[in-house]
Structure formats: structure tokens, C-alpha cells
Amino acid sequence: MEPVHTVAGITALIRDTLEYRFSGVWVEGEISNLRQPGSGHYYFTLKDPYAQISCVFFKGAASRCPLRLVDGQKVQIFGSVSVYEARGQYQMVVQTAQRKGDGELQAKFEALKRKLEAEGLFDPARKRPIPRFPRRIGVVTSSTGAAIRDILNVLSRRAPWIQVLIYPTRVQGDGAAEEIAEGVRWFSESTGETRPDLVIVARGGGSIEDLWCFNEEIVARAIVACTLPVMTGVGHEIDFTIADFVADLREPTPSAAAENAVPDHATLERQLEVLGRQLDVRVARMTESIRNQLASLRRELEAREPGRRIQSWMQTLDFLGERMDSLVDRHFQNRRNGLTAAGRSLASIYPERTVARHHEDLARWQERLDRGIEARIRFLRQRMEKVTAMMRSLSPDSVLQRGFSMTTDEEGKILTSETQLHVGDRIVTRLAHGSVTSRVEGKV
Numbered sequence: 293m294e295p296v297h298t299v300a301g302i303t304a305l306i307r308d309t310l311e312y313r314f315s316g317v318w319v320e321g322e323i324s325n326l327r328q329p330g331s332g333h334y335y336f337t338l339k340d341p342y343a344q345i346s347c348v349f350f351k352g353a354a355s356r357c358p359l360r361l362v363d364g365q366k367v368q369i370f371g372s373v374s375v376y377e378a379r380g381q382y383q384m385v386v387q388t389a390q391r392k393g394d395g396e397l398q399a400k401f402e403a404l405k406r407k408l409e410a411e412g413l414f415d416p417a418r419k420r421p422i423p424r425f426p427r428r429i430g431v432v433t434s435s436t437g438a439a440i441r442d443i444l445n446v447l448s449r450r451a452p453w454i455q456v457l458i459y460p461t462r463v464q465g466d467g468a469a470e471e472i473a474e475g476v477r478w479f480s481e482s483t484g485e486t487r488p489d490l491v492i493v494a495r496g497g498g499s500i501e502d503l504w505c506f507n508e509e510i511v512a513r514a515i516v517a518c519t520l521p522v523m524t525g526v527g528h529e530i531d532f533t534i535a536d537f538v539a540d541l542r543e544p545t546p547s548a549a550a551e552n553a554v555p556d557h558a559t560l561e562r563q564l565e566v567l568g569r570q571l572d573v574r575v576a577r578m579t580e581s582i583r584n585q586l587a588s589l590r591r592e593l594e595a596r597e598p599g600r601r602i603q604s605w606m607q608t609l610d611f612l613g614e615r616m617d618s619l620v621d622r623h624f625q626n627r628r629n630g631l632t633a634a635g636r637s638l639a640s641i642y643p644e645r646t647v648a649r650h651h652e653d654l655a656r657w658q659e660r661l662d663r664g665i666e667a668r669i670r671f672l673r674q675r676m677e678k679v680t681a682m683m684r685s686l687s688p689d690s691v692l693q694r695g696f697s698m699t700t701d702e703e704g705k706i707l708t709s710e711t712q713l714h715v716g717d718r719i720v721t722r723l724a725h726g727s728v729t730s731r732v733e734g735k736v
Contacts (some may be wrong), residue, residue: 300377307375310382314373319345319384320392323365334361338369338384346376349386358530359389359499366392390500397500401507404534408509413516419540420521422553423489428455429553430488430520432475435460439494439525439546446550454554457488462505463495469508476514476522490553491518493535494525494546506533515539525549582711605679616672620665627661698722710735 297305321338328334332351337344347369349361359367371386390398412418429447433439435458447454459475462468472493479491493515495506505511506526512534515522521540526533529544536542543549634650699707699721707719713732721728 299380303375303377303380306382307377310373310375316370316372318368318370320368321345321366323361323363323367326361326363334386336361336363338367345373346381346383347371347386348376348383349389353387357388358528359391361389368392397504397507401534404507404509404512405537408512408534408538413512414537422521422523422541424555426454426489426554428457428488430457430459430479430482430491431494432459432461432472432479432491433494433546434463437463437496439463439496442496442545442547443492443494443525443550446547447554450551450556451554452557457486464498464502464505468505469511472505473508473510473514476511476518480514480518480520488520491520491522492525492546492549492553493522493539494549495527496546497528497531503527503531503533506535508534511535512538523549523553579711582709586708605683609676609679612672612675616668620668623661627657695724 319338321340321344324337324339324344326334326336332354334347334349334354336347336349338347339345349357354361361367367389368391369384369386369389371384371388373382374385375382408414431440431443433443440458444456447456457479459478461471461475463472476491476493479486479488482488493506493511495503503526506524515524515535515538523541523543524533524536524539525543525546525548526535527545531544532542541552543552631654634654699719701707701712702718702720704720707713713719713735715732715734717732719730719732721730
């Protein structure tokens with residue numbers, strides 16, 4: 293006897309069979325009877341001229357789908373066929389949906405992506421860095437769309453000094469890709485005041501058809517050939533285009549592109565304040581260190597100053613002169629004593645020959661004494677002249693006579709470094725003949 297099934301049992305068998313057989317299928321049709329109760333789930337009927345099927349698009353899956361469902365819309369849905377057991381009705385449980393024709397566009401997208409990737413156009417090594425502080429930015433987008441308003445608002449808030457150049461183009465429909473490519477080429481070939489530091493290619497969100505012009509090869513080639521860094525901000529965060537892959541930097545939205553294209557002036561001001569304080573501390577420390585070094589050098593200079601050496605040499609010269617006088621006097625006294633003794637002896641014996649011989653000896657001794665005194669005086673005079681010449685060569689006046697000068701501040705302190713001066717200070721320059729007073733107008 294054949295087994296008897298309950299309604300729930302046979303329905304469960306049908307459900308298992310359908311889910312096993314029709315799991316992960318694409319179905320194409322037109323949406324009708326679309327409704328969304330408070331639960332957030334979507335219920336609709338997918339139909340064509342010959343049949344229809346009930347569909348349920350649960351809230352979680354629907355929130356991840358970029359397509360906004362409306363009645364009468366031609367779509368392709370992906371999901372599994374199941375059974376709603378309470379009514380004994382088979383239905384399609386939708387996982388995602390796209391417009392009819394999106395599949396073909398997606399295939400074209402993937403084909404071009406593979407082609408350009410094989411050429412190395414997506415290679416990060418090929419891409420140029422985005423300038424950190426651009427002065428001029430070129431924007432290729434619609435002049436009437438929300439994207440340009442968002443970009444201008446962000447740039448004026450973050451970097452009001454930025455000059456923005458707009459190349460207006462269509463951003464969807466026939467001819468839009470050609471206009472976008474021409475805008476990129478125009479900025480790439482521009483010179484002078486019309487040449488920006490960075491190019492932004494931007495558009496607001498939309499369907500895959502709306503964004504398709506940014507998937508055209510002509511746009512990708514123009515971005516690759518551009519001589520300037522190119523940033524894209526096309527669609528929403530979930531949207532990726534071929535232009536994003538070849539650009540030097542991809543941002544999820546036009547506003548994000550503007551945010552990351554320029555630094556925030558408020559942040560820069562805070563950073564400059566911090567750096568300024570750090571610089572003040574370092575300058576103060578360096579100034580104190582230099583001041584200590586100068587004080588040490590001044591003490592060392594005072595300890596070795598030429599004046600003290602000259603005074604020491606003068607004292608030595610005086611001592612040598614006194615010693616010379618003492619030696620001469622002593623020598624003369626010894627000779628006088630000898631002459632006196634000889635005179636006494638001569639007077640006692642009166643030998644004429646001896647007297648004559650002693651007169652000759654006396655004359656020779658007198659001559660030798662005179663020559664010795666003269667030689668000693670010449671030696672001491674030469675030594676005194678050498679010491680005097682050395683003293684003169686070390687004196688400040690001698691240095692000035694050789695063409696040098698000596699500069700002091702208003703208080704008479706000698707200046708050795710430009711760090712001791714400030715613009716507007718008065719200084720006095722001493723020359724060989726006279727002095728000059730001047731004012732500091734700049735430092736090198």
C-alpha cells in the first residue's frame with residue numbers, strides 16, 4: 293500500500309525538491325504588485341507575457357542591493373525557488389536584483405577590466421602620488437550637478453585659498469565619455485594659469501547605466517595618458533568604475549575626493565602653532581647654549597689677550613735693561629780697580645818701558661771694552677726692536693692698518709656673529725683711521 297502523506301509533509305517534500313533543483317538561479321521579468329509592509333521586507337510578482345511567480349526580498353538582503361525596486365521595472369533577480377508552506381505556494385526568495393541589461397554591461401565591464409589590467413594600467417607602481425599642498429585643482433564634471441556643489445563646498449571650507457578650474461561635461465548618456473576624456477586631456481595639455489596641480493573626475497551616484505560613461509575605454513586611456521595626477525570620486529562607496537582602477541587615487545564620493553585632495557586649514561594652523569612653540573623652545577635652548585659658549589670664549593680671550601702678553605714682554609725688557617746696566621757698571625768698576633792698582637804699581641817703580649807697555653795694553657783693553665759694550669748695546673737694541681715689532685703686530689691698531697676692521701654694538705661689545713644682531717640695531721665699525729656708525733637692514 294502506498295504511504296499516505298500529510299499536507300505539511302508533502303509540502304515539505306515539494307519545498308526540498310524545489311530548493312535543491314532551483315538553488316541559485318537568475319530570472320528575468322517585470323515587477324508588479326510591489327509592496328513593503330512595516331517589517332521592511334519586499335513582496336512583489338515577477339511576470340512576463342506568459343507566466344508569473346511570487347517573490348520575497350527579505351530586508352537584510354534588500355539593504356545590500358543598490359537597485360531601488362519600483363512597479364513596472366524590468367529586472368533580473370538572483371535567488372532560489374522555495375515554497376511558502378502556509379499557503380502551499382511556491383515563490384522566489386531573492387538574494388539580489390539588477391536592472392535588465394545590467395548583466396550585459398557587467399560582462400563588458402569585466403572584459404575591459406581584464407584587458408586593461410593585463411596591460412599593467414592598474415599597477416600601483418605606475419600611479420603618481422597626489423600632491424599634499426595643491427594650489428590649483430581642475431575638476432571634470434557636470435557644472436550643474438550636485439557633485440560640483442559638494443566639491444566646491446568642501447574645498448572652500450577646508451582650503452579657501454585653492455583655485456578651482458571646472459571643465460563642464462555631461463556625466464551620463466551618449467557622448468559623455470568623449471567629453472570627460474577631452475576634459476582630462478585639456479587639463480593635461482594646459483600650461484600657465486590654466487594648468488592645475490591635480491585633476492578630479494567626479495559624478496554623483498546612480499545606476500550602472502548612469503555611471504557607464506566612466507567605464508568606457510576612452511576615459512580610461514585619457515586618465516592613463518594624463519601628465520597630471522588624477523583622482524576619481526564617482527558614485528557612492530559601493531560603486532566601482534574602470535576610471536577608479538586606472539586613476540592615481542580612487543575616492544568613494546565627490547565629497548571624499550575634495551576632502552582628501554587638500555589639507556584642512558584649521559588642522560594646519562594647529563600644527564603650525566605646535567611647531568612654532570617647539571621652534572621657540574629650541575631657539576631659546578640654542579641661544580642659551582651659544583650665550584654660554586660666548587661667555588666661555590670671552591673669559592678665555594681675556595686670559596690670553598695680547599695686552600697682557602705685551603705687558604709681560606715690557607716687564608721682561610725692563611728687567612733685561614736693568615741687568616745690562618748692572619753688568620756694564622760692574623765691568624767698568626772692575627776695569628777701574630785694575631787701572632787704579634796698575635797706577636799705584638807704576639807710580640812705585642816708574643819703569644818707562646813697563647808704563648809704555650801698560651799704556652798699550654790699556655789702550656787695547658779700552659778698545660776691546662768699547663767694542664764689547666757697543667756689540668752688547670746693538671744686541672739688546674735689536675732684541676728690543678724685535679719685541680717692539682712683535683708688540684706692534686699684535687696690537688689692534690696694527691690689525692686695523694692691514695685693512696681689517698672691528699665692529700661693536702652701541703655698548704662697545706665686540707661682535708663676532710650675526711646671531712648677536714637684529715634688524716634695526718646700530719653698530720660701530722672701527723677702521724684704521726676713524727670709525728663708522730651704521731644700522732642693520734638684513735642678515736645673510
